[in-house]
Amino acid sequence: MKLYDYFRSSAAYRVRIALNLKGVTAERAFVHLRQGVQHGEQYRDCNPHGLVPALALDDGQVITQSMAIIEYLDETHPQPPLLPADAKARARVRGIALAIVADIHPIDNLRVLRYLKSALHVDDAARDAWYAHWIALGCAALEKQLSRESQTGRFCHGERPTLADCCLVPQLANARRAAVDLAPYPTLSRIDAACCALPAFADAAPARQPDAE
Amino acid sequence: MKLYDYFRSSAAYRVRIALNLKGVTAERAFVHLRQGVQHGEQYRDCNPHGLVPALALDDGQVITQSMAIIEYLDETHPQPPLLPADAKARARVRGIALAIVADIHPIDNLRVLRYLKSALHVDDAARDAWYAHWIALGCAALEKQLSRESQTGRFCHGERPTLADCCLVPQLANARRAAVDLAPYPTLSRIDAACCALPAFADAAPARQPDAE
DSSP states (O other): OEEEEOTTOHHHHHHHHHHHHHTOOOEEEEOOTTTTGGGSHHHHHHOTTOOSOEEEOTTSOEEESHHHHHHHHHHHSOSSOSSOSSHHHHHHHHHHHHIIIIIIGGGGSHHHHHHHHHTTOOOHHHHHHHHHHHHHHHHHHHHHHHHHOTTOOSSSSTTSOOHHHHHHHHHHHHHHHTTOOOTTOHHHHHHHHHHHTSHHHHTTSGGGSTTOO | OEEEEOTTOHHHHHHHHHHHHHTOOOEEEEOOTTTTGGGSHHHHHHOTTOOSOEEEOTTSOEEESHHHHHHHHHHHSOSSOSSOSSHHHHHHHHHHHHIIIIIIGGGGSHHHHHHHHHTTOOOHHHHHHHHHHHHHHHHHHHHHHHHHOTTOOSSSSTTSOOHHHHHHHHHHHHHHHTTOOOTTOHHHHHHHHHHHTSHHHHTTSGGGSTTOO
């Protein structure tokens, strides 16, 4: 299988972590988002949504959406599991992941930031404030949730990494790159540090990818 | 269990459809988003993210995020299944659902539209254009995907409704409410019509909810 990837895509970063945790190797193709390769006919033919990541299977099926890819990897390579066995616990992990995947990240995506500038003529300062606003709002809610729930452990859920951690670490990396103050989120920061101490997370970092600039 | 709901929330609408398809009844609590009830201390204590839907279980656990709730319902009430049995097919259904849940809907959420107006002083016409832009972009990609893939049937995946349909119908309802032209999306429109002919979908529509205005 082949992963369509871009070093700075935090959605692709989630999948890189999951692949590393599973010990699964995928062929890599790099889609240069800043150069607009995702809009080209060739990539649109592979993934009509024009986003990364996408995972092309050997039979030609292309799985889109980071979370769908990670769930697929978890179903086809069950060890180590990235979701707990219990339905309630699985729901908690998916809820945390989706708070990032569906609430924070999409609003701060590259294409949204570009639309703010090109169509709405928003200046750089207001665009940066926009970016920081949605991260802060989402992180504050996650911090409140994780700090008060007993299921939170060394990681977002218990004592081993799950889908939720695969999503948290790239989002905090984005936050740091945008100079967002993470001091108000001690639980998130503690979990992030625990994750980044593991090679599966560290090796998936943007700076360590072959297409890093 | 109790569903925190709002008639016009398309994320809550997804869950209402899933509950109906499963034949599961939940107690309902209505969170008036336009009046800001989701920001109040009482609701934040239940769901720190301040969004609907949320599903409170009888043991006190609160499941957040529509897709996490639907996956939970599917795991705890397996019939009729809302995801196929095969891992590749499951990935396809989740990918379609997430194209809506993570790519289209969050950018057009109420809180984002409000920020455009209050913080960026975007006028109503530009805000409406923003709303229509992200729906059109996402629908065009979904139309391309669904029209060319052989797994598409009467519904998004095959001959019975799945998680993907639970997400598609509310998104198209939003599009219609914003007067977005759906003519360029004949496959999406055909699937939407097939869904809305089913009582499970029709009964979940915003206008049929007790809190509808």
